[in-house]
Amino acid sequence: MNLTVAEENYIKAIFHLQQAEGNVSTNQLAASLNTKPASVTDMLKRLTHKNLLNYEPYQGVTLSKDGKKQALTIVRKHRLWEFFLVDKLQFGWDEVHEVAEELEHVRSKKLVDKLDAFLGHPKFDPHGDPIPDSNGIMATIRQFNLIDINPTAWVEVCSVGIQSAELLELLRHKNIGIGTIFQVIRKFDFDHSIEISIKNSKSLNISQQLAQALFVKLV
Amino acid sequence: MNLTVAEENYIKAIFHLQQAEGNVSTNQLAASLNTKPASVTDMLKRLTHKNLLNYEPYQGVTLSKDGKKQALTIVRKHRLWEFFLVDKLQFGWDEVHEVAEELEHVRSKKLVDKLDAFLGHPKFDPHGDPIPDSNGIMATIRQFNLIDINPTAWVEVCSVGIQSAELLELLRHKNIGIGTIFQVIRKFDFDHSIEISIKNSKSLNISQQLAQALFVKLV
DNA sequence: AATTATTTTTAGGTAAATCTAAATAATTTA
DNA sequence: TAAATTATTTAGATTTACCTAAAAATAATT
Ligand SMILES: [Mn+2]
Ligand SMILES: [Mn+2]
Ligand SMILES: [Mn+2]
Ligand SMILES: [Mn+2]
Numbered sequence: 309m310n311l312t313v314a315e316e317n318y319i320k321a322i323f324h325l326q327q328a329e330g331n332v333s334t335n336q337l338a339a340s341l342n343t344k345p346a347s348v349t350d351m352l353k354r355l356t357h358k359n360l361l362n363y364e365p366y367q368g369v370t371l372s373k374d375g376k377k378q379a380l381t382i383v384r385k386h387r388l389w390e391f392f393l394v395d396k397l398q399f400g401w402d403e404v405h406e407v408a409e410e411l412e413h414v415r416s417k418k419l420v421d422k423l424d425a426f427l428g429h430p431k432f433d434p435h436g437d438p439i440p441d442s443n444g445i446m447a448t449i450r451q452f453n454l455i456d457i458n459p460t461a462w463v464e465v466c467s468v469g470i471q472s473a474e475l476l477e478l479l480r481h482k483n484i485g486i487g488t489i490f491q492v493i494r495k496f497d498f499d500h501s502i503e504i505s506i507k508n509s510k511s512l513n514i515s516q517q518l519a520q521a522l523f524v525k526l527v
Numbered sequence: 528m529n530l531t532v533a534e535e536n537y538i539k540a541i542f543h544l545q546q547a548e549g550n551v552s553t554n555q556l557a558a559s560l561n562t563k564p565a566s567v568t569d570m571l572k573r574l575t576h577k578n579l580l581n582y583e584p585y586q587g588v589t590l591s592k593d594g595k596k597q598a599l600t601i602v603r604k605h606r607l608w609e610f611f612l613v614d615k616l617q618f619g620w621d622e623v624h625e626v627a628e629e630l631e632h633v634r635s636k637k638l639v640d641k642l643d644a645f646l647g648h649p650k651f652d653p654h655g656d657p658i659p660d661s662n663g664i665m666a667t668i669r670q671f672n673l674i675d676i677n678p679t680a681w682v683e684v685c686s687v688g689i690q691s692a693e694l695l696e697l698l699r700h701k702n703i704g705i706g707t708i709f710q711v712i713r714k715f716d717f718d719h720s721i722e723i724s725i726k727n728s729k730s731l732n733i734s735q736q737l738a739q740a741l742f743v744k745l746v
Numbered sequence: 747a748a749t750t751a752t753t754t755t756t757a758g759g760t761a762a763a764t765c766t767a768a769a770t771a772a773t774t775t776a
Numbered sequence: 777t778a779a780a781t782t783a784t785t786t787a788g789a790t791t792t793a794c795c796t797a798a799a800a801a802t803a804a805t806t
Binding site for chain 2: 800
């Protein structure tokens with residue numbers, strides 16, 4: 309069953325929204341897709357008719373088993389292309405989302421799998437989000453917000469909460485990226501800033517705002 | 528002025544058809560785009576209104592200056608992606624057209640130019656067709672059909688007239704590809720087959736059908 | 747030149763994906 | 777719990793990109 313670009317965008321949006329909050333509302337979808345609630349209702353009916361959603365009028369939606377499978381192949385394509393753009397074409401990770409938003413709709417199983425192999429079967433995209441494999445299975449690691457980590461713990465940066473150019477600029481300046489390993493040294497109550505020490509390197513200060521944008525795993 | 532996928536496909540089809548025969552007819556376009564003449568007329572009006580065509584009812588169309596510029600950026604994208612698929616992802620050149628048909632519509636000047644650089648600014652696609660540069664300029668070499676070359680001439684294969692898997696299979700078997708250099712030794716009147724001799728290698732026979740599918744330049 | 751055949755356009759219609767405005771359902775507040 | 781507010785759906789339009797059937801223009805044949 310072949311989906312249109314619009315249908316795929318809806319499926320993907322529902323997938324992401326339901327991760328965070330279970331049942332997804334019409335208004336949430338309208339906001340996330342930059343469209344109007346009335347348009348969303350139309351589309352929900354169409355996707356329900358195609359058995360991709362569990363939809364109860366006025367009660368919001370979730371993806372059906374089929375819908376979830378579709379969503380995972382779109383997410384896989386999106387993240388593989390993002391990896392390609394950053395790793396091979398030298399895009400900054402703040403520039404790739406828009407382009408990947410189009411590339412994710414190119415239909416060719418062979419293309420995706422060959423791209424995956426060409427890239428060396430990456431497990432995470434440039435923002436640290438896991439890439440589903442061809443069976444829709446993706447790594448799930450226990451992530452914590454840096455703001456919640458206590459001193460002396462060693463951690464590895466595994467994703468970012470925001471993808472702005474400004475964040476990227478700051479991280480580059482501080483020499484921090486996905487995969488960087490460091491130890492939390494101290495937390496300051498006054499401004500909630502954090503002192504960290506990057507593996508064999510000098511220690512540096514992380515502001516509250518920055519800490520809130522960084523997700524790490526314990527190592 | 529941003530074109531839809533359908534509009535881009537029309538512009539590109541007109542570009543290719545007018546190369547061969549000047550004014551392009553409604554029926555030619557309908558055949559080439561797998562659609563109906565009535566639909567073509569509709570679209571011709573829309574594209575004319577956007578100043579991309581010179582269209583005189585009942586007299587066929589050609590691209591305007593603007594239309595030609597648009598066409599060249601689409602052709603550039605199509606051929607760069609084909610090169611990418613064959614050179615980096617190991618597709619056979621009979622498999623790439625369909626996928627490139629979708630990839631060519633991804634809108635990002637930056638993407639195209641970075642892809643071009645990543646690929647090493649290739650001048651020809653896997654079928655031997657020239658790739659326009661970012662200004663729309665492409666190499667033009669004087670090509671001849673192998674069937675028209677006379678004995679003792681040295682030639683280099685520069686493109687193929689057909690892109691079938693069957694042709695690719697045969698060429699691989701004979702160890703011939705784009706760039707292969709050989710000498711035409713003899714032509715046989717009975718079956719119009721040709722004896723050729725590949726540079727430092729044994730001589731071999733090319734059937735009439737094969738010769739008609741190969742385009743070469745004199746070296 | 748008149749007839750026939752072919753090509754192209756027009757007329758009228760459909761499905762997808764959007765919209766605005768109005769109606770209805772659900773939730774919150776007083 | 778009744779009224780007010782908010783969320784969602786329905787009704788009715790619009791645009792794009794197609795379609796079929798019929799009319800009109802052009803080209804080819806007697
Ligand atoms: Mn998208
Ligand atoms: Mn990402
Ligand atoms: Mn195309
Ligand atoms: Mn090609």
